[in-house]
Amino acid sequence: MRAVLRAQGLSVRYGHRTIFESVDASFDAGSLVALIGPNGAGKSSLLRVLAGTQRPSAGSLERHAGAALVATALPLPPDVTPAQLSGYVLALRRPWWLVRQTDAERASIAAALERAGLRDRADDAAATLSSGEVQRAWIAAALATDAGAVLIDEPTTHLDVRYQLEVLRTLKTIARSGIAVVAAIHDLTLAARFADSIALLAGGALASGPPAAILRAPTLTHAFGVEVATYTDAEGYVVCTPR
Amino acid sequence: MDALAPRAVRAIPTKAIWLLALCACALCAAAVSVTVGSVALPAGAMIDALRHPAASNLAHTVVWDIRLPRIAIAAFVGAGLGVAGAMLQALFRNPLVDPYVTGVSAGAAVAASASIALGLSFAFVPAAAFAGGLACAVVVTAVSAGSSGSANLRLVLSGIAISSLCAALVTIVLLRSGMSDSITILGWLAGGIGGRSWSDVALTASYIAAGFVVALFLLRSLNVLRLGTDAAAGFGLHVGRARFAVLAAAALIAAACVAVSGIVGFVGLMVPHAARRLVGGDAAWLLPASALGGAIVVLAADAFARSVAAPAELPLGVLLAFVGVPFFLIIARRPVEL
Numbered sequence: 001m002r003a004v005l006r007a008q009g010l011s012v013r014y015g016h017r018t019i020f021e022s023v024d025a026s027f028d029a030g031s032l033v034a035l036i037g038p039n040g041a042g043k044s045s046l047l048r049v050l051a052g053t054q055r056p057s058a059g060s061l062e063r064h065a066g067a068a069l070v071a072t073a074l075p076l077p078p079d080v081t082p083a084q085l086s087g088y089v090l091a092l093r094r095p096w097w098l099v100r101q102t103d104a105e106r107a108s109i110a111a112a113l114e115r116a117g118l119r120d121r122a123d124d125a126a127a128t129l130s131s132g133e134v135q136r137a138w139i140a141a142a143l144a145t146d147a148g149a150v151l152i153d154e155p156t157t158h159l160d161v162r163y164q165l166e167v168l169r170t171l172k173t174i175a176r177s178g179i180a181v182v183a184a185i186h187d188l189t190l191a192a193r194f195a196d197s198i199a200l201l202a203g204g205a206l207a208s209g210p211p212a213a214i215l216r217a218p219t220l221t222h223a224f225g226v227e228v229a230t231y232t233d234a235e236g237y238v239v240c241t242p243r
Numbered sequence: 244m245d246a247l248a249p250r251a252v253r254a255i256p257t258k259a260i261w262l263l264a265l266c267a268c269a270l271c272a273a274a275v276s277v278t279v280g281s282v283a284l285p286a287g288a289m290i291d292a293l294r295h296p297a298a299s300n301l302a303h304t305v306v307w308d309i310r311l312p313r314i315a316i317a318a319f320v321g322a323g324l325g326v327a328g329a330m331l332q333a334l335f336r337n338p339l340v341d342p343y344v345t346g347v348s349a350g351a352a353v354a355a356s357a358s359i360a361l362g363l364s365f366a367f368v369p370a371a372a373f374a375g376g377l378a379c380a381v382v383v384t385a386v387s388a389g390s391s392g393s394a395n396l397r398l399v400l401s402g403i404a405i406s407s408l409c410a411a412l413v414t415i416v417l418l419r420s421g422m423s424d425s426i427t428i429l430g431w432l433a434g435g436i437g438g439r440s441w442s443d444v445a446l447t448a449s450y451i452a453a454g455f456v457v458a459l460f461l462l463r464s465l466n467v468l469r470l471g472t473d474a475a476a477g478f479g480l481h482v483g484r485a486r487f488a489v490l491a492a493a494a495l496i497a498a499a500c501v502a503v504s505g506i507v508g509f510v511g512l513m514v515p516h517a518a519r520r521l522v523g524g525d526a527a528w529l530l531p532a533s534a535l536g537g538a539i540v541v542l543a544a545d546a547f548a549r550s551v552a553a554p555a556e557l558p559l560g561v562l563l564a565f566v567g568v569p570f571f572l573i574i575a576r577r578p579v580e581l
Contacts, residue, residue, distance in 0.1 A: 053476040069477030077469055079523040088466040089478045096460060138474075145478065 002029045004148045004180035005050055005067065010059035012045045019045055023059070023206040025199060027149060027182055032175035033208070034195035035184040038224050041201045043184040044072065047151045050182065065148020065180075070138045072153040076126035082137035083122040086112055086144035093145070108144045115177065116140035116170055132163030136170055149180040156185060168194040188215060188228075188240035211238050258522045258532075265521075265535035269318065272542035276314045277306065279546045281554035308440070315444045316436045317545045318538040320500045321510055323451040325537025326458060327497040328511025329518065329529050333469045334489045335398055338574055341511035342376070342497035344402045348508075349409035350379025351494075351501040356413050356428045360420040369450045372498035379405050380494050384486065431505040433558035436545060443503060450499035457492040458530060465489060465526040506560045509567020510537050516574060 005027040012019040019042035027033055027050070035043050048054035050061065051069035068089075076085065086109040087101060094102065113122045116136040126134055135155055142150045155171065156164040164187070172194050175181040182199075185191045191198060191211070198214040200207045202223035207214060215238045220228040227243040278289065288302040296307060328341040335345075342348045354375025358368045386401040413432065417425050464485040467475045476482045500507065518532035541559070544566075548557040 048476075051477060068479075071471070071473035071477050074471055074474050077524050079519075079525075080470075084525065085470070088463070088470070091463040092467060092478065092480055094463075141478065151477075 002064070003027065004029050004063070004065050005182075006062040006064075007050065008060050008062075010046070010049060010061065011057045012042055012049060012054075013057040018204055020201060020204045020206065021058075023201075025206055025208060027180040029065075029148065029180050030175060030178050031196045032172055032181045032183065032194060033197050033199055034191035034211075035182055035199045035201060036186070036188060036191055037201035042204075043201055044153050046201060046206075047153050047182065047184060050149070051151050063149075066145060067149040067151055068142035068145050068147040070142050070150070070152040070155070072157060074134075074138055076129075076134050076137065078125060078127035080126050081123045082113055082116075082118045082126075082129070082133075082140055083109055085137050086141045089141045090144055105144075108146060109140075112140040112144035115143055115174060117166075130163065131159050132166045135159065135163070135167050139167070139170060139174065143174065143179075147179070149182065150174060152181070152183045154186065155183050156187060156190065164190060188220065189238070191215075192238035192240065215240055258528045261521045262528070262531055262535065265532060265539065269535050269538045269542065272539050272546070273314050273318065276317070276542050276546040277310050279550045280305065280310055281549070312439050312441050312444050313436055313545070314542065315441075316439045316447060316503055317541045319444070319447050319451050320436060320504045320507060321514075321537035321539065321541030322534035323454065323496045323500040323537070324507065324510040324541070325514040325518070325533035325535075326455065326530050327493040327500070328537075329515035329526075329533040330458060330461070330465060330489055330493040330496075331511070332515050333465045333524070333526060333529075334486060334493070336469065336471065337398065338516060339399060339512070339571070341509070342493065342501075343406065343506075343508050343511070344399055345493075346379035346383045346402045346405035346409070347376040347494045347497045348501050348506060349406035351376035351498040352432065352506060353409045353412045353416070355498075355502050356416045356432070359428050359431065360416050360424050362424075366446055369446065369499045369502040372502040373450075373495050374498075376498040376501070377491055377494040379409065380490050381487075384490060430558075433505060433560055435548075435556070435559050436504045436541075437549075437556060439503065447499055447503040450502075451496055454492050454496035454499065455534075457488070457495070461485070461489055461492060462526045462530070465530075469524060469526070504559065507541065507563060508560055509563050509570065510540055512574075513567060513570050514540055516570075 003026045007023060007025045010023040011021045035046065037043050045054060047069055049056045051067045052063065053069060087105065090105045090108060113119050116139050118133065118136055118140055121129060121133055129137065139150065139152065155167050159167065168190060171181050171183055192215050195211060197208060198211050200214050200223055215230055217228055217230045220230065220240060228240055229243050230238055230240050233239050282305050284302050284305060289306060292298065292302040292306040324342065331340045331342065331345055332338055351372035354371040355368050358371040363371065383398060383401045383405055386397055417428055420428065464480060467478065467480050468485060472482050514536040515529065515533045518529055518536045522528040522532045544562055545559055548559050548562045551557060
C-alpha cells in the first residue's frame, strides 16, 4: 500500500522531559491504525507532529498528502450545523477575494457528509445532534478538506458503546475509501476489532504491527503497568481485559 | 447536495430580515435622538434645518453642529464596541469577555489620559489609545494562553488585575495634571459623547472603519477560532497569528471608541449576546448584527442620558453601568454558549 505519512527518528521533548524518542512509523492509504498507549505516553503529541501542527524536537516527516487532525472530544457551538462546520474549515483554504462558497466546496461538503453518514442531518444544529453525530461531523470536516490522512485523537471518548461502534465503523469505512486513518484509542478490545494495525506508544518508543502481534498480554502488561489478559474470541478478534 | 440546500437557504433570509430590522431600529433611534436635547425645537424647525444644511439659524446650529455629530459618534462608538465585543468573545470562546474584561479599554484609557495630559492633538489620542489597549490585551492574552479549563478564569482575573493597574496609572496621571486637564480627563473617563464636532466624527470613523475592514478579512478565522484553538490548529489555521490579528483589530476598534467617548462599558458585552440570539454565532452575520445592535443601544442610551435630567446630562458610561452590571451577573450564571 502507498504510504501517506512516513516518520523517521521523531522525538518530542518538553523541556528536559523526553516524551518519545527516535520513532519510525509509516501510515498507509486505506489503512486504519489504532494508536494505543498509557496516558502521557505522547499519543496526542505524535498526532500533532504527524498533522504538522507541532514541530518535533528531532526527526523528519514525509507527508505525501494533506493531513487533518481532529482533537479530543471537541464540542460544537450549539448553533453550528455539520454542513457549516465543514464550510468553515474549507473557507480557510479559499482565496481571500472569493467571498462566497464555491460549487466545488459545496460538492466536497456534500460528499464528506455522505461518507460520514450525516447527509440527513447536514443542516441540523449541533444542539440537536447526538454525541456520536457531533464526532462524525468533525470527521466529515476533516474529509471535506480532501485530506489524504485523517488523524483523530480519542474519537470514542465520552461516547456510549453504541456511538463508539458508530464512530469506529465510520472511520473504518473512510479508511477503506483510500484514506490513511490514525486514531488514538484507549479501548484495546475496540482497537483490536476495528484497526488494521496497532501502534503502541509506551516508554518513549513505538511498536507497530497487526493486532495479534502487538496486543499480547506481556507486552500490554509491561506498557500499561497493570496485568492484562488477552484471548481470541469466536470471530478471531483479540479481547483484552485487565486482571 | 440537493438535500442540503433548502434548509440552509431558508435560514439566510431570516438572518437578513433581522439585519434589515436592526437597520430600521438604528435609523429610528437616530431620528428620535435628533429630537432630544436641552434646546426644545419645534418639529417643523427641525425638519427645515435637516432639509437645508446651508441655512444659518439656531435650529440649524443645534441640529447640524451639535446633535448630528453626536448621533454619528454614538452610532460609530456603539457599532465599534459591539463588533469588538463579538470578536473578543469568539476569540476567547467566553461570553463574559468584552474590551473591558480583556484590559483593552483600561490600557486605552491610560494612554488616552496621558495624551490629554501631555496636550497632544486629538488626532493622536486614538493612536495612543490603540497602543495602550493592544499592549494590555497582549499581556492578558499571554497570561491566559492555553486551552486548559482555567484559561477563561485566568483571562478574567488577569484582565481585572491589569485594569486595576491601569486605574492606578490614570490616578497618577490625574494627580500630576493641572486642574483643567484633570477635569477634562475625569469628564472623559465618566463616558460621554457630548460636544463632539464633525472633525471628531471623521477621525473616529476612520479608525473604526479601518478596524472593520481588518475584521472583514478575519471572518473565516473567527468562525474557526470559535470551534476552539485545538480544532482550528488541526484544520490548518495558524492560531497564534490569527489570535493576534483578531486581538489587534478589536483593540484598534475599542481604542478608537475609548478615545472619543471615554469609558462606555457593557455595550461590547451585552450586544453580542443579543445579536447571537437573533442571527446565531456565524461571524459573517454576528458582526454586522452586533454593529447595528451596538449603535442602537448607544444611540438610545445617549438620548436617555440627555433627556432624563435635562438640561443636565447623565454620563453615558454611568447610565450603561446600571443596565450592564445586572446583565453581566445574569449571564455569568449561565452555561457558556457561543
